[in-house]
Amino acid sequence: MSVAQDYLGRMAWLVKELNRHIYNYHVLDAPTIPDAEYDKLFRELQELEAAHPEAVSNDTPTSRVGAAPIPEFRQVTHAVPMLSLNNGFSDEDIDNFDRRVREGLDAGQVDYAAELKFDGLAMSLRYESGVFVQAATRGDGYTGEDVTANIRTVRVIPLRLHGDDVPAVLEVRGEVLMFKQDFERLNERQREAGQKEFANPRNAAAGSLRQLDARITAQRKLRFFAYGIGLLEGAEMPQSHSAVLDWFERLGLPVSKERAVVRGCEGLLGYYRSIGEKRGALPYEIDGVVYKVDRVADQRALGFVSRAPRFALAHKFPAEEALTVVSAIDVQVGRTGAITPVARLVPVSVGGVTVTNATLHNEDEVRRKDVRIGDTVVVRRAGDVIPEVLSVVLERRPTPEPAVYTLPAQCPVCGSHVVREEGEAVARCSGGLTCAAQRKEAIRHFAGRRMMDIEGLGDRYIDSLVECNLIHGVADLYKLTLDDLLKMKRLADERDGTTPETVKQGKVATKWADNLLAAIEASKRPPLERLLFALGIRHVGESTAKTLADWLGSLALVRRAPAALLRVLPDIGGTVAEAIADFFAEEKNQIALDALLETGVAPQGEHAPKAALRERLDEVQLLAALGIPKLTEPRARQLLDGRTLEDLAFLKVFGVFGLPEALVASLESWMAVEANREALMKLSSLRRELLDALPEEAAAPEGALAGKTFVLTGTLPTMSRDQAGALIEAAGGKVSGSVSKKTSYVVAGVEAGSKLEKAEALGVTVLDEAGLLALLGQANQ
Ligand code: IVH
Secondary structure: OOHHHHHHHHHHHHHHHHHHHHHHHHHOOOOOOOHHHHHHHHHHHHHHHHHOHHHOOOOOHHHOOOOOOOOOOOEEEOOOOOOOOOEEOOHHHHHHHHHHHHHHHOOOOOEEEEEEEEOOEEEEEEEEOOEEEEEEEOOOOOEEEEOHHHHHOOOOOOOEOOOOOOOOEEEEEEEEEEOHHHHHHHHHHHHHOOOOOOOOHHHHHHHHHOOOOHHHHHHOOEEEEEEEEEEEEOOOOOOEHHHHHHHHHHOOOOOOOOOEEEEHHHHHHHHHHHHHHHHHHOOOOEEEEEEEEOEHHHHHHHOEEOOEEOOEEEEEOOOOEEEEEEEEEEEEEOOOOEEEEEEEEEEEEEOOEEEEEEEOOOHHHHHHHOOOOOOEEEEEOOOOOOOEEEEEOHHHOOOOOOOOOOOOOEOOOOOOEEEOOOOOOOEEEOOHHHOHHHHHHHHHHHHOOOOOOOOOOOHHHHHHHHHOOOOOOHHHHHHOOHHHHHHHHHHHHHHHOOOOHHHHOOOOOOHHHHHHHHHHHHOOOOEHHHHHHHOOOOOOOHHHHHHHHHHHOOHHHHHHOOHHHHHOOOOOOHHHHHHHHHHHHOHHHHHHHHHHHHOOOOOEOOOOOOOOHHHHOOHHHHHHHOOOOOOOHHHHHHHHOOOOHHHHHOOOOOOOOOOOHHHHHHHHHHHOOHHHHHHHHHHHHHHHHHHHHOOOOOOOOOOOOOOOEEEEEOEOOOOOHHHHHHHHHHOOOEEEOOOOOOOOEEEEOEOOOHHHHHHHHHOOEEEOHHHHHHHHHHHHO
């Protein structure tokens, strides 16, 4: 075959292949290739076309901006086409862009409006005399779909523009997207309802928008950020893009705060880096940043080349998805025995990091994605989370087809049965702490930096200690002797074939072992919350541990607190409360904890329960927290009505209180269980005991912010919300999680969401970080 035919064949193939992917991505919302792979093919085609302009075919994807819309929605012709952006990837690409702009304008340094490249769906919103009349998707750039009814349900989009001075016609261009948190929640709901989960927030936003029934869209939390003007009539066009965005903000349109005006290539790269650092902390996904020449007159002078403006460039982040092949599927055994299938991958670079393993989450996930050994898969690495397998490229499945994956029936570490309880997604090894894998993980967790913080006790030593049978539970750590450690080290070195020369010569290094023993000793007085976190109670993370420590004050009280008491503490729900109470009720945990305390481990700084606990010991709340089926808080109030919890424990018949029949039946069968009756009595006496021990009136907090309640929302510029909260509390103020009429101030940072809206609606004073600091500054005077 001649060289000429070679490139013709390649170009034809690229056109066909890219068109197919565009169709899958834009029309079907079912991507068949990672963006990075697509971009690579696209660039290859662009280069070939530039080298052989005579061979450019008329259906080349480089000449169009998308694919035809799906037919169900009414079609809308865009008055001004919705084009796309050229992409840049390297510093050099940005330098070239800036140079071309300067040459085109015959200018020295150029000011650019820099903003985020939102990873959502492009949308055009039409306002006539300030009233929202139409929303259209991009479609193929010239014709889109009428999604007015769906967009009307997006709460952040104003149905009427703010202010009196509104243009006759304004078409706003922007991006519809879903926040990461809303996406997680949606998937949780989908999972619970047995419905299909979405692969990422972008797909979830697309799926939610493409609903013929707008009521479904209304249940999905879609957002919008405006980034440009399509059409403007009856008003003067602002002179710069940055002024357009400021104007949008005044009109009540959501605009991201992460925008800036920067100068020259250096300014652009500085912006790119600063956003790159913030990316993970943003509440939504972005796939890069966008630079636009700021002056509108300059934009017009530069104009467009075929599919994209010359005055703008998208600077994309390195791809976080890549294609590779699954070489094996193994399982890992976690701290709680959870069996997690893990795909072993042919090493691949994802966003600059080599990935060799990716989690498959659980059995259902493997089934849903139908991942098999030998499959080509899309792997994704977002931020510093564990890489995951997103989907299988079915077209590349080897023939004959590999077998469907099934989880092993026995734990690969200890051979115990693998069990999966009804309604649980996770399968577990039934070996408990007899399983070395679970023991290792439990000890690893216990010794971790944010838990007991035993320095120098790395994974390798933990593995060896468990394998040599030197430690069975965490208490054994505190019984280790120098001899034990030296024996462990000798065995570990032998096993790994790394015995040092000096040791072979008969010398024994003991300094490391002395240091480790000292570190173990030093870990014996942890703050209570760290000890609680270290115990590895299911569902108890750092923040729940802190709540327990702050409110209950002592390990002794945490140990004996029934679930109903735990449940009335802030941010502790039913599942978590049950998990904590179950943990401490379990005999083997009691033995392990007593053994630990016997070694001299003792939490430091224990204190009496928090005075504010008094309010939470309300009998109605406690009764409702018992988890009696059908017993809601209002019903609990009706039932108590002058009676005490103890009174109730002596009742057998509940038909006389005017309660609904179903509830009466539920109460009677609950009370018929002796253990429940006892639990009620115990709860009541613990309540009484706590009330007696608590100070009568919560002492009025001192400090200048005493009596003031704050709600923190969004990302603050120089400190974390926790730090800000600590400052407020130190000045006597209170920090709450939700906005109400009683809130004194809302401190809002970047991307503050519904709390800010609520504050505005309720007329609560909103401060930024500087405002808060000013208030604290006054407070300190
Ligand atoms: S401006 C003529 N600004 O990227 C230029 N687009 O490849 C019109 N996008 O379809 C686009 N964030 O969906 C612009 N800040 C931003 C953007 C942005 C995301 C998307 C948009 C567009 C695609 C262009």
